[in-house]
Amino acid sequence: HMRSESSHPAALSPLLFLEPVITCHITLTCVLCESLERPKSIKFSSELLTHLFAISSFVTSRVKDELLEEIRNYKSLTETVEEPRILLVGQIGAGKSSFFNSVNSIFRGHVILQATSGYGDTSVSKRYRTYPVQDGKGGKSLPYVLSDTMGLENGDGEGIQVEDIISVIKGHVPDLYEAPITAHDDRYREKPCQADKVQCVVYVLQADNIHIVKKSLLQKFAKIRSEVNSMGIPQLVLVTKIDEACTKVRKDLTKVYRSRYLYEKVIQLGKTLGAPISSISLVKSYSSETELSLNVDILILKALQQMLRATDACLDDVKLKCRTETTSSEGFYPLFQ
Numbered sequence: 001h002m003r004s005e006s007s008h009p010a011a012l013s014p015l016l017f018l019e020p021v022i023t024c025h026i027t028l029t030c031v032l033c034e035s036l037e038r039p040k041s042i043k044f045s046s047e048l049l050t051h052l053f054a055i056s057s058f059v060t061s062r063v064k065d066e067l068l069e070e071i072r073n074y075k076s077l078t079e080t081v082e083e084p085r086i087l088l089v090g091q092i093g094a095g096k097s098s099f100f101n102s103v104n105s106i107f108r109g110h111v112i113l114q115a116t117s118g119y120g121d122t123s124v125s126k127r128y129r130t131y132p133v134q135d136g137k138g139g140k141s142l143p144y145v146l147s148d149t150m151g152l153e154n155g156d157g158e159g160i161q162v163e164d165i166i167s168v169i170k171g172h173v174p175d176l177y178e179a180p181i182t183a184h185d186d187r188y189r190e191k192p193c194q195a196d197k198v199q200c201v202v203y204v205l206q207a208d209n210i211h212i213v214k215k216s217l218l219q220k221f222a223k224i225r226s227e228v229n230s231m232g233i234p235q236l237v238l239v240t241k242i243d244e245a246c247t248k249v250r251k252d253l254t255k256v257y258r259s260r261y262l263y264e265k266v267i268q269l270g271k272t273l274g275a276p277i278s279s280i281s282l283v284k285s286y287s288s289e290t291e292l293s294l295n296v297d298i299l300i301l302k303a304l305q306q307m308l309r310a311t312d313a314c315l316d317d318v319k320l321k322c323r324t325e326t327t328s329s330e331g332f333y334p335l336f337q
């Protein structure tokens, strides 16, 4: 019964990465809930219920462990770029800094706020910052860095400019740089090396306001996208605040791939940005919680895994480029057409 109700239109299938696990988890959860809500029609012994909950939690924690294992053991296998850079760009308050904080929290084992996050009339993040991810307190740094930018603003000439973001992507901008970024500055890297450049660009949008994203902002995204396409850098989309967009999902995060509302938003976003559905990840970052939660972690780790895989695609092209010693952009396969 659960299976037939959960069947989705084909376009959503790339998002159903955890289908077997989630189905198992959801089936167990629903059986449990139904039995709790309607004790007269279905009766399970409390012992059986305890076992079912235990199996469900076990399966979910195994998924998290496997994701952690893959992400921990990531290697760039590229001499020129030991630590690939993943850059998050998006509107003010979209949840860029919170995503970094959530990734860091998962590897730390508890919720931490390293990047300043919050709400402001202008971007809360005032500088371009790169964050290495540490594997536990005092642990080694994982071999990739997440880069946080100031938020893009709706109006022209306000906040960080498209040109600034392109400079960051091209590797001209060092860590802790404040916009505006000019070639006259001493710290501006005139000739960045491959390791200074960004290997994956992630556009961050919040699920609860996709329908009201301003045209001016979409134009800024389009400008960045066309420039990034020509550089052959993979581009992904991160949809944050899914809990704010759908009440069912807020109550139970495992419903994320069953939400028709979110499904429609993803399709709409794909069309607006010209991005394939498979390049869109849905997450809920840690915002008000003080403890980690398995379901939040899995979505965050899955998004990070997708970013690292996209980064690999970029690095393969870098290697190919080095081998063929050509400056032509042939051989690049950007994710956005």
Ligand SMILES: Nc1nc2c(ncn2[C@@H]2O[C@H](COP(=O)(O)OP(=O)(O)OP(=O)(O)O)[C@@H](O)[C@H]2O)c(=O)[nH]1
Pocket: 090, 091, 092, 093, 094, 095, 096, 097, 098, 099, 116, 117, 118, 119, 120, 122, 123, 124, 125, 126, 149, 150, 151, 152, 240, 241, 242, 243, 244, 283, 284, 285, 286, 287, 288
């Ligand atoms: N409910 C919920 N709140 C979130 C989520 N992600 C971020 N927030 C909240 O949204 C607000 C803005 O988040 P930030 O991470 O500071 O956003 P930002 O994109 O870094 O913003 P700027 O630095 O100003 O550009 C904060 O109050 C966060 O707690 C989410 O997934 N769910």
Ligand SMILES: [Mg+2]
Pocket: 096, 097, 098, 116, 117, 124, 125, 148, 149, 150, 151
């Ligand atoms: Mg920020």
